[in-house]
Amino acid sequence: MRSVIKILGIAAGSFIYSIGINYFIVANGLAEGGFVGISILGLYYYKIPLGVSFFILNIPLFLIGWKLFGKRFIFKTILGVVFVSIFSEVTKGWQAPMSDKLLAALYGGVINGIGLGIIFRSGATTGGADIIGRIVNHYFGYSMGRTLFAIDVIVIGVVALIIGKQTAMYSLIALFVASRVIDMVLEGHASSRACLIISDRSQEIADAISQTLERGTTLMEGRGGYTGKNKEILYCVVSREEIGRIRQIVRDIDPAAFLVIYDVHDVLGEGFAPLKATS
Template sequence: MEIPGNRPVYMDYLFMTLGTCLMALAINSIYDPITMVTGGFTGIAIILKALVDIPLWLTNIILNVPVFLIGIKVKGFRFIARTLYSTVLLSFWLYVLPRINILTDDYILAAIFGGVISGVGIGLVFLARATTGGTDMVAAFIQHYLKHYTIAQILQVIDAAIVLAGAYIFGLNKALYAIISIVVVSQVTDGILEGLKFSKLAYIITDYHDEVAKEIMTSLGRGATGLNATGMYSSTEKKVLLCVVSKKEIVQVKEIVTRIDSRAFVIVSDAREVLGEGFIEFKLN
């Protein structure tokens, strides 16, 4: 059985290539010209470049070499192959892309648009089931020995330390803008990862469950599941319809329910990932 939503392998490498290019663009043309440190090994690279004039791409490689050697020893080469590809590509793009200050020292625009560009790039790399090494892998190694902490918690501490170092060297003002950019990166990355698989889940409580279910199946071509329930106030048996639809279709579902039973009770929530027919399907080799 393949991974749900399986893509050809070349698509994953295309995602990694485009994603690392966008990340390097944000670093070279937005973060580095105004010395905005947003964490990660690239944040360390920006600090070192300002202090001792070491190129960003070279610092990224030097810092990642011991990390990957440890990763190969602990996890094996196959486990980090894609991450190695992404890391080398990021350094390649940092080397070939020109350093142009495209936002002319406008820090709020740099924080927002740098975060958007970088977030899309990171999201594409994550979609390919890879990372760009750096502090992500360092956090994973530390968590191997400090199991009572999550990787996310450790990563936050590491990146926070890098941002604080940037604040000490370049000033608190730039560090505060960097925090805005980090938030934007997080939101955009989550949107890339979850938005492609985002659906709506509706619970429908109505006395006309048969009519509502039939209309949903006929008009939308979506299935509905009847769940047995008991009204605790009235002690009467009820049928709760469970229905998963796309974001656009949820409007039609509410219209159908309202038209058939204006007194129905509808609960709508987000479904982050839906596996099965009509959504992300399993495929047999």
């Protein structure tokens, strides 16, 4: 059942991604990074169907990936590529030319990010640059992120030379927006906050948080880098709505305390989402 849900997720993500590509990117003469970007260039200049060229470009990488990383990894990647190839042809007539290319880039980036985020969250990829990134990492040790960035830069550079700098700039905006939306889909909206509190009265603050907010806390041992004195560091995670009360508790008990608040994602456990929900 879980495998069926993941396959449906890959299909849904691929469908949404294909809509973003055709409805906003291709319809407004923009481009993408990676192998989809290469396929879009093939569509613009040689009228090669995007889905066909995208699938063909990935075939040699399937064979290499199968040999290096095994059938389990490559199976979901093949599904992602096949679904994107099919849906990009199904939706090729769904286009919305816009007078404002900036809006097209923004909307396209959001839709593409949602689609890719669902695909990645389902455990698949869209092949192409992702497989190359893994191969380069396997043989040369370079990080996947660096390789993927280099491939996107090369493709967008070619777009700048062939189509024009303005199109390349709008395409970069779409890529940036998509990357941020992918992070949101994968990690969730940061509705929780983590707090680090350094104080000489950490235990009192911990007791107040427990009594007032009914939140658990953790006390850790630390040492001041300048003074060399031992310090207790209090760590806790609270909802966004409780941050004001945390500040007030710390301010009332120890105005000289050091408080750090930052976003956290996928908080699982008592008081938040149940851990078993992600298994």
